[in-house]
Structure formats: structure tokens, C-alpha cells
Amino acid sequence: MPQSLITRRAFGTVSAVSVAAVCAPALVRAQTDGAMLGRVTVAVGGQGVLYHLPLALADALGYFRVEGLEVVVRDFAAGALAQQAVQEGAADVCSGAFEHVLRAHVRGQSYRALVLQGRAPQLALGVSLRSLPAYKDLGDLAGRRIGVSSVGSSTHLAASLMLVRAGLSPRDVAFVGVGSGTNAMNALRSGQVHALCHADPIMTLLEQKADTRIVGDLRSLKAAQELVGSGTLPAGSLYAPQSFLQKQPAQAQALVNGIVHALKWLQTAGPADLVKAVPAAYLMGDRGLYLAAFGRVRETFSPNGLMPDDGPATALRILARVQPELAEAKVELARTYTNDLVRKARQKYSV
Structure with missing residues (x-):
């Protein structure tokens, strides 16, 4: 597939605010002496993927530090492993899929989403043309191996949903x-797996190398709407144990302020701003490819960080499609998230 051409117009008009924001780290260092609120560790599953871009920007642009907070990001191979790190006390907060919060409540663990980063899964399923040259439809994946970041992660759920929608059972394949x-x-x-469900820019890179065919795509709002039927599907979020909210409310607010600030920056950022702001390693050696991938998912980032009123119920309903036992689970959805911190952050940054 030819590489998409990304223009400045496609990314929105670059405002003076967004240009100045690229220089924020230097300004912050000049204005802030140390992190007054101390250190918070955030666990992430796959730090360089676009799924976690708001967190990456808030860190790179110095938005956490301007709030008086030192944020240390610990990278794990998958979201399920990142959540495990929080559960074991190796991290304070997790950046990951909202469904992890719901699953935790079913297990009797009290987690709460603090701010929404994405409103669509931002994931795609690709088939190796080398391993399956005669591939026709998802039915051809029966008995095959599908790669996911880890079993139990959002990539696993997304792949399972695509299979179910095609009339297959997740048990028909090996994850x-x-x-x-x-x-x-x-x-x-290498042929270790026949298909892969993952996030961008990984999937765009594979697709553009012409050895992978995208057969399931959840990287747009339209695709997410087709998946859920009705309602809004929350995806990437920053979430934490209820105990963190109770013991460190100032740190929680500072984290949310940084993410909301980054989401606002994304509304007007141009391509030059983006490649300057994100760490070079995230570009995977190809700025054009990274920008093409970003163009595909840009609309799916939350514009303001708020959890939609129908979001938790929609997420639980979708989760129950692949885990039917959850349909009868008693989850107090109001306790799975809070919008209070986001509302305060929006007032501060006029979002």
C-alpha cells in the first residue's frame, strides 16, 4: 500500500501555542526548581506505540514537571503486564486499556480511570502473506497462531472480537x-505467528512493507462505532488503584492536568511539532511512516479527557462478547472512573 501523504492541513493549523509548547521542557526547567509533589511511577505496555501518545507528549513536553510532578515511566511488553506491575506495587499508575479496570473490578480489585486518552481501540489485525498466501477471509485463521502483545491484553480482546464478529470462537485459534x-x-x-493484532506505528510499518495484509481495522471512530453498534467505547486511559486517589490526590490531579494539557496540544499540533516532541526512537527510523500512522488514529484521541457517560457500560457489554460470564457480573460502573479531576484540568487549560 503506498504511503499516505500527510499535509499540514491534515494535521490542523499550527498555532503559536503549539509551536511554543515544543520548547516547553526548557521553559519548565527555567521556571520549576525540582518536583514539589515528588515522584510517581507509571507502568505502560509498549511505550512507543501511538496508543500511549498523550502520556508520551505530557512527559516529553514537560507538562508533568510544570505541575510539580516527576513522572517515571516503566515500559512493559503488554498492558496486562503493566497492570500486574501496579498490582504488585512496582508502579503507582497504569496507562492502558479501560477494560483492564472492568476486569479488575470483577476480580474484586478497586481501580479507577482518571482520564481518558483514546475513544477507539486503535488496533489492527494483519495476516502474513508469506505464511498464508492463499488467505481469503478470517475463517482461514482457524487453527492458526495469532500474535498479541500478551494474553489478556487489549490486543487479545480486539483480535477475539474480530473473530467473534466473523462467526469464529477465540478458541478456534492459538493466541x-x-x-x-x-x-x-x-x-x-519469521512465521512464529500467522497473524498479528497490534497498534500503530507497528501495523502501518508492516502494511507498507507489502508483506502484511490488514484484515481487521479498529483504528478509526467509524470502525469503533461499527464494532459497538451503539454507545461510545473508551479505550486508552490512565488508571490507578482507589488507594492512590485517596492517599495522593494532588499527584493524581497533576497527572490528569498533564494529560489534558497534552490532549489540548494535539488538537492543533502540526507534523513538524509532533516529530520534534516525541522521542526519536518512537519514529522507528521513518518520520513519514510515523506521521502516516498518526494520521490514521488522530481522530480517536480524546479531545478533552472526559469519560463518556455511556462509556463504561458499552465497554462491559463489548467485553462480555468474548467473556460471556461477564454479562452477569455485578460491577458498580460509577466506581470504575471519575471525571472530577478532568473537569478541574479543563478549567485550568480551557479545554
Whole structure:
């Protein structure tokens, strides 16, 4: 597939605010002496993927530090492993899929989403043309190996949903945890797995190398709407144990302020701004490819960080499609998220 041409118009008009924001780290260092609120550790599954871009921008642009907070990001191969790190006390907060919050409540663990980063799964399913040259439809994946970041992660759920929609059962395939980044790509190219469900820019890179065919795509709002039928599907979020909210409310507010600030920056950022702001390693050696991938998912980032009123119920309903036992689960949805911190952040940054 030819690489998409990304123009400045496609990314929106670059405002003076967005240009100045690229220089924020230097300004912050000049204005802030140390992190007054101390250190918070955030666990992430696949730090370099676009799914976590708001977190990456808030960190790179110095938005956390201007709030008086030092944020340390710990990267894990998958979202399920990142949540495990929080559960075990190795991290304070997790950046990951909202469905992890719901699953935790079913297990009797009290987690709460603090701010929404994405409103669509931002994931795609690709088939290796080397391993399955005669591929016709999803039915051809029966008995095959599908790579996901890890079993139990959002990539696993997304692939399962696509299979169910095609009339298959998740039990008809073998899911293999392949991590993220080059490990995930190599697993597909080497034949370790026949298909891969993952995030961008990984899937765009595989697709543009012409050895992978995208057969399931959840990287747009339209695709997400087709998946859920009705309602809004929350995806990437920053979530934490209820105990963190109770013991460190100032730190929680500072985290949300940083993410909301980054989401506002994304509304007007141009391509030059983006490639300057994100760490070079995230570009995977190809700025054009990264920008093409970003163009595909840009609309799916939350414009303001608010959890939609129908979001938690929609997410639980979708989760029950692949885990029917959850349909009868008693989850107090109002306790799975809070919009209070986001409302305060929106007032501060006029979002």
C-alpha cells in the first residue's frame, strides 16, 4: 500500500501555542526548581506505540514537571503486564486499556480511570502473506497462531472480537504473546505467528512493507462505532488503584492536568511539532511512516479527557462478547472512573 501523504492541513493549523509548547521542557526547567509533589511511577505496555501518545507528549513536553510532578515511566511488553506491575506495587499508575479496570473490578480489585486518552481501540489485525498466501477471509485463521502483545491484553480482546464478529470462537485459534516493537514484527515475519493484532506505528510499518495484509481495522471512530453498534467505547486511559486517589490526590490531579494539557496540544499540533516532541526512537527510523500512522488514529484521541457517560457500560457489554460470564457480573460502573479531576484540568487549560 503506498504511503499516505500527510499535509499540514491534515494535521490542523499550527498555532503559536503549539509551536511554543515544543520548547516547553526548557521553559519548565527555567521556571520549576525540582518536583514539589515528588515522584510517581507509571507502568505502560509498549511505550512507543501511538496508543500511549498523550502520556508520551505530557512527559516529553514537560507538562508533568510544570505541575510539580516527576513522572517515571516503566515500559512493559503488554498492558496486562503493566497492570500486574501496579498490582504488585512496582508502579503507582497504569496507562492502558479501560477494560483492564472492568476486569479488575470483577476480580474484586478497586481501580479507577482518571482520564481518558483514546475513544477507539486503535488496533489492527494483519495476516502474513508469506505464511498464508492463499488467505481469503478470517475463517482461514482457524487453527492458526495469532500474535498479541500478551494474553489478556487489549490486543487479545480486539483480535477475539474480530473473530467473534466473523462467526469464529477465540478458541478456534492459538493466541501467542509476542510483546511489542520489533519483537512483535519479527514474530510475524519469521512465521512464529500467522497473524498479528497490534497498534500503530507497528501495523502501518508492516502494511507498507507489502508483506502484511490488514484484515481487521479498529483504528478509526467509524470502525469503533461499527464494532459497538451503539454507545461510545473508551479505550486508552490512565488508571490507578482507589488507594492512590485517596492517599495522593494532588499527584493524581497533576497527572490528569498533564494529560489534558497534552490532549489540548494535539488538537492543533502540526507534523513538524509532533516529530520534534516525541522521542526519536518512537519514529522507528521513518518520520513519514510515523506521521502516516498518526494520521490514521488522530481522530480517536480524546479531545478533552472526559469519560463518556455511556462509556463504561458499552465497554462491559463489548467485553462480555468474548467473556460471556461477564454479562452477569455485578460491577458498580460509577466506581470504575471519575471525571472530577478532568473537569478541574479543563478549567485550568480551557479545554
